[in-house]
Amino acid sequence: MIVRPRPHWLYLLFVRRGSLVHLILQQQLFVFAVACAVVAAHGQLFHWKVPLNASPFSLIGIALAIFFGFRINASYDRYWEARKLWGSILVDSRNLARKASTCVAPGSNVRPFILGIAAFAAALRNQLRGDPAQRGLEGLLPDEVTARLAPARNPANLILLWLAQGLREKRAVGRLDPILAHSMEQNLDELSLAMGGCERILNTPLPFTYSVILHRSSYLYCVLLPFGLVDAIGLMTPLIVCFVSYTFFALEALSDEIEDPFGRAPNDLALDAIVAGIEASLREMLGETPAPPPRPDENYVLS
Template sequence: MIVRPRPNWFRMLFVWRGSVLPVILPQLIGTTAFAILVTVLHGRVFAWKIPLNFVPFSLIGLTLAIFLGFRNSTSYARYWEARTLWGTLLNETRALVRQALTLADAPSDVPTLTARLIAFVHALRHQLRTTDAKADLERLLAPQDCARVQAARYKPAMLLLMAGEWLADRRRAGQVPPALVQAMEVPLGRLTEALGGCERIAGTPIPFTYSVIIHRTIYLYCVLLPFGLVDAIGPMTPVIVAFIAYTFFALEALSAEIEEPFGTEPNDLALDAMSAMIEATLREMMGEAQPQQPSGLPPGGFIQS
């Protein structure tokens, strides 16, 4: 995700990085070029005049806007839920480390729990992006813990199990009273729910047929639009077609981009920065040296527009 201060209104007009313009530029150029050709030929194809006006395009455009609005709202709901779930990771890992440090009788054992929680966050990021978590696991875990997690298919779930085992070991050793065990199980349960929520979003895309319907309708609409405008506005037809095509193509591209919020596109969630921030705050609670905060990440927060 693009992490930077919001530019002023004038610079916003020319922002390239982070916009969807690089993605839709070929389609936009092709549509505009076709509109120029239709304008030059005065709406004729092989000497046959195509008799269209703006009325059917008004009706179709309204329907298309409704479909695009639904698709965009659905995609953003997935994006925001994913962001909320990663906020839960921050809150509940902090709660677990705080409880272990302040309420357990043997705070010297807390680094093991903290390392497993940090590894859980990084392992979840790698699982959602289908990347290799080996380097982070070797950096954070003891060799025997690392080998156990590496052998697991669902590494974040295994790390939560190991965090629960740490709690069970402390209870059996009498270092954590039963009342505290129950209290610490609450954030562990919420971490499990957040893990399941992320897996649900990653494994359940928006039904493909919505994308197909919207994609076909947008292209058909933009191809036929010059024939409906050329008699009414003449030489301005390519300009208006380019503006309308940009709006529709951009909304479709943005919806497709944020539909999968855990990816690496410019407008996806900044999982690298979030993982680093969670690690930094847990290490600070432990009094350890913190890893360098990613460039552009605002202090005390995950992301910035």
């Protein structure tokens, strides 16, 4: 996630970091070269004058704009739903830790349980990003529990199971009222529901065929556009074509990034920061001093 103060409007015109220019530079150079070749040939292709003007491109551009609008909206819906799911994980983690601190009988050691909630968030992040299951779990779980996670297909779910077993043990020895245990189980259910929502987003990408159709249509549009503009604007054709293609290619690149909001691209969710925030909240509830919050790197990217 790019986190930076909004620059001055003039500097914003030339800002490079966060503009996706580095991702579409090759496409831009290709379209620019095609437009220059069309201008040099005066709109001819193998000595045949291509009979195009700006009229059909206006109609096609409207259709492409609608398709791109659907594509970016669909990707952003996935991104925003993922952010809401992680927001619910933060809230349910705090609620569950508060109940563990106040509802379990005095004298019970609830620290392993509360740190286990933080371990769930870290394990879910690892699971969504394809990282090793034990990354970031140091000091959060007992060694025997951590060892079970390495070969597991769904480590976060095993942590939820371990937390539920802890509630059962406390209820069995009379340290947790059954009604309060049921309330805490509901919080575990909410964490499991959020985990399932994240897995649904991760395992259900947008239809690939739609991306192929949109990609081909935008390239064909940008390659043919110089033939429709060269007679009207002449030497300005490459500039206008690059501007139009930048809009299409940048929107396509952005939608590709946020379609999978759990990755490490600059515009994806800052899961490391979210997980660190959850752990910091829980450690403060235990009376401990949390680590300093993560800061963006030199490119203003918060991972």
